[in-house]
Every structure is written in structure tokens, then in C-alpha cells.
Amino acid sequence: MKLFKDFKDYNDYLGVAKPLDNDIDIGYYEPANMRLKSESVMVDFYRISFKINFKDKTKPDAKPITAVFFNSPEMVGGWDIEPTFSGMYLQLSKKIIEENRFLFKNYLDYGLHEALFLTESELKEVSTLFGLMIKYYNSEKQNFGVLLSYVNVLISLVEAFYKRQFSSDPKQYNRVVTDFQQNLKNYYNEPVSQTPNVQFFAEKVGLTPNYFGDIIKHFTQKSAIENIHEFVIAKAKELLEKRTDLNNTEIAYELGFEYPNYFAKFFKKQVNLTPKEYRLQTISKN
The missing domain is CATH 2.60.120 (Jelly Rolls)
Structure with missing residues (x-):
């Protein structure tokens, strides 16, 4: 060549x-x-x-x-x-x-x-x-x-x-969106060593991150990273609510965060509560 x-x-x-x-x-x-x-x-x-x-x-x-x-x-x-x-x-x-x-x-x-x-x-x-x-x-x-x-x-x-x-030609691109959504759901089916990112999901469907991101944003009205953050937060809430055997540090590692304090900052930014505050709020409601 x-x-x-x-x-x-x-x-x-x-x-x-x-x-x-x-x-x-x-x-x-x-x-x-x-x-x-x-x-x-x-x-x-x-x-x-x-x-x-x-x-x-x-x-x-x-x-x-x-x-x-x-x-x-x-x-x-x-x-x-x-x-x-x-x-x-x-x-x-x-x-x-x-x-x-x-x-x-x-x-x-x-x-x-x-x-x-x-x-x-x-x-x-x-x-x-x-x-x-x-x-x-x-x-x-x-x-x-x-x-x-x-x-x-x-x-x-x-x-x-x-x-x-x-x-x-939305049919052609809808496959990319549905595959992305399914790959998100599957992400935590196995132990992970990092949080999900755009490049990971783009490679899953054989696309480069920028092109993949443009398709996702066009059809979901949200950027790929916004979709990913929503998914991680939903998973974090699920663990905080249901896995009472895990403390916040263990949940951070379970989600792929390298540093528990980064998980706490990320969660607070997205939810306006710390993981501890969210868990206590959930317990009080129940």
C-alpha cells in the first residue's frame, strides 16, 4: 500500500x-x-x-x-x-x-x-x-x-x-439509535472498569464518535453524552435504592468510576443531591 x-x-x-x-x-x-x-x-x-x-x-x-x-x-x-x-x-x-x-x-x-x-x-x-x-x-x-x-x-x-x-431516510439511521439504546441497557450486564463513553458505543456500531454523535442528536434531540449520562444516573439511582448492601464507594466502582468522589460530584450535578442524600430521601419515602 x-x-x-x-x-x-x-x-x-x-x-x-x-x-x-x-x-x-x-x-x-x-x-x-x-x-x-x-x-x-x-x-x-x-x-x-x-x-x-x-x-x-x-x-x-x-x-x-x-x-x-x-x-x-x-x-x-x-x-x-x-x-x-x-x-x-x-x-x-x-x-x-x-x-x-x-x-x-x-x-x-x-x-x-x-x-x-x-x-x-x-x-x-x-x-x-x-x-x-x-x-x-x-x-x-x-x-x-x-x-x-x-x-x-x-x-x-x-x-x-x-x-x-x-x-x-430515517429507517437507515434508526438502527443506529436502537442499537445504541440496546447497548446502553447491556453495558452493566458484566463487570466494568470504566464509565460508558461515546467512543465505546460508536465502535459498537462501527462508526466514528463524531458521526455517531450527530445521528444520535438528530433523532433523540440530545447529544450522545447526554443520553449516556441519563443512563448512568438511572442505573445509579437503581443501585442506591435497591442495593442496600453496597455503600456509595462500592456503587461508584460498580458503575465504572475510578474515583468515588468523582461519582459523588457527577451525581450531585445531575440530580442536585449527593448519593448519600438521595439514598436517605428514598428511605424516608418508603
């Missing part, structure tokens, strides 16, 4: 124009000049590809699609495609991502899961925006701030389009 650490080497391999900058690269696809088949490769930067009338030859029954595709560092991929598509691409270095983290959100790892399918009106918006980006990209560093602003607009559009896609 070949690793590409910069835009120039990858562009040469792919058959697209040489980059004008080491941190941002923007261009249009010309399939007649491009490598249409490749073994697995990996890039050490981020790529967003907007492909029109794209058909993957590895899927014989697949119909041409218009969609957004992503590549991220450590993501391995090869291709075998028909030379019928057109489109645009944006490449971003890890350096520029880190220096402008406030501009770049969850979309960066969406490509590990699925393409974003574009409607005609969405494609028109993206195409118009790319025309403006190319204009300022070709003027090089003197308009770098303007170019970054347009990149931010593009990212915001992509995020909005994904939310539209979540809503347009």
Missing part, C-alpha cells in the same frame, strides 16, 4: 493539476487524464470530493450517483471507476485543520461511513461556491483569508446536507 504525505505526489498519481499551496488545494476532475483504477492507497491529509454522474465499477449493479466523498488520514482506499464523472475536490493539510479547528467540524470523518448524496439544488450551491473558491485560490496567498471563509461556508453546507440526508 502506498502512502501519500503531500498534495503534489498524490495529484501526480491521480492525474490532476499540481497544487498551488501546501495546505489547501482546490481543483476540478478531468477523468480523461486521470488514473481510473488503483490498488489501496492512503493519504496523510483530508480530501473532500464532489463527484457528478459517478459510477463505481466494483459494484456492477450500481447506478451513477452525484455525491460527496471523504478521505482522512489513516483511511485506506482503492478504486475502479468509470470515466464518466465530473466534479471538484478540496484538499486540506492536517496543519491547517489544527490551526483553524474552529472552522472544521464533525464532517471530517463522515467519509468512513457513507457518501453524502446531493440533490440538484445542493449541487448547484456547491458548484457556485467552488467557482468562488477557485477564483481566490488562483490569486494565492493575498486572499487566503477569503478562501478560508469560503471553505468554512462549504463545510457548513455539507453539515446541513447531512442533516437533510438523516431526515430523508
Whole structure:
């Protein structure tokens, strides 16, 4: 497998124009000049590809699609495609991502899961925006701030389009939510060494934490961590009410808290009572 650490080497391999900058690269696809088949490769930067009338030859029954595709560092991929598509691409270095983290959100790892399918009106918006980006990209560093602003607009559009896609095919995403809820219920079926976290449940359904979190929030109106905290509190209340043989420290360990005092602070923040106060209140009610 070949690793590409910069835009120039990858562009040469792919058959697209040489980059004008080491941190941002923007261009249009010309399939007649491009490598249409490749073994697995990996890039050490981020790529967003907007492909029109794209058909993957590895899927014989697949119909041409218009969609957004992503590549991220450590993501391995090869291709075998028909030379019928057109489109645009944006490449971003890890350096520029880190220096402008406030501009770049969850979309960066969406490509590990699925393409974003574009409607005609969405494609028109993206195409118009790319025309403006190319204009300022070709003027090089003197308009770098303007170019970054347009990149931010593009990212915001992509995020909005994904939310539209979540809503347009809820059955596909409801499985993620129901699996999450079932995995929550199962979490304490075995002894645990830590409290539940978003990454654990995302990996359970084969998704990255950001993408997983966006789906959960879209369908439950609460973030994944809020759902997890509610679950832990419910379990803590159950133990405090029913397991009178366990003291607060033992309950903290039972729930996966490394430090009992952190459990006490967490519980107080969520319930507005300490675990001891909650247990005493429950006893007095009974």
C-alpha cells in the first residue's frame, strides 16, 4: 500500500493539476487524464470530493450517483471507476485543520461511513461556491483569508446536507439509535472498569464518535453524552435504592468510576443531591 504525505505526489498519481499551496488545494476532475483504477492507497491529509454522474465499477449493479466523498488520514482506499464523472475536490493539510479547528467540524470523518448524496439544488450551491473558491485560490496567498471563509461556508453546507440526508431516510439511521439504546441497557450486564463513553458505543456500531454523535442528536434531540449520562444516573439511582448492601464507594466502582468522589460530584450535578442524600430521601419515602 502506498502512502501519500503531500498534495503534489498524490495529484501526480491521480492525474490532476499540481497544487498551488501546501495546505489547501482546490481543483476540478478531468477523468480523461486521470488514473481510473488503483490498488489501496492512503493519504496523510483530508480530501473532500464532489463527484457528478459517478459510477463505481466494483459494484456492477450500481447506478451513477452525484455525491460527496471523504478521505482522512489513516483511511485506506482503492478504486475502479468509470470515466464518466465530473466534479471538484478540496484538499486540506492536517496543519491547517489544527490551526483553524474552529472552522472544521464533525464532517471530517463522515467519509468512513457513507457518501453524502446531493440533490440538484445542493449541487448547484456547491458548484457556485467552488467557482468562488477557485477564483481566490488562483490569486494565492493575498486572499487566503477569503478562501478560508469560503471553505468554512462549504463545510457548513455539507453539515446541513447531512442533516437533510438523516431526515430523508430515517429507517437507515434508526438502527443506529436502537442499537445504541440496546447497548446502553447491556453495558452493566458484566463487570466494568470504566464509565460508558461515546467512543465505546460508536465502535459498537462501527462508526466514528463524531458521526455517531450527530445521528444520535438528530433523532433523540440530545447529544450522545447526554443520553449516556441519563443512563448512568438511572442505573445509579437503581443501585442506591435497591442495593442496600453496597455503600456509595462500592456503587461508584460498580458503575465504572475510578474515583468515588468523582461519582459523588457527577451525581450531585445531575440530580442536585449527593448519593448519600438521595439514598436517605428514598428511605424516608418508603
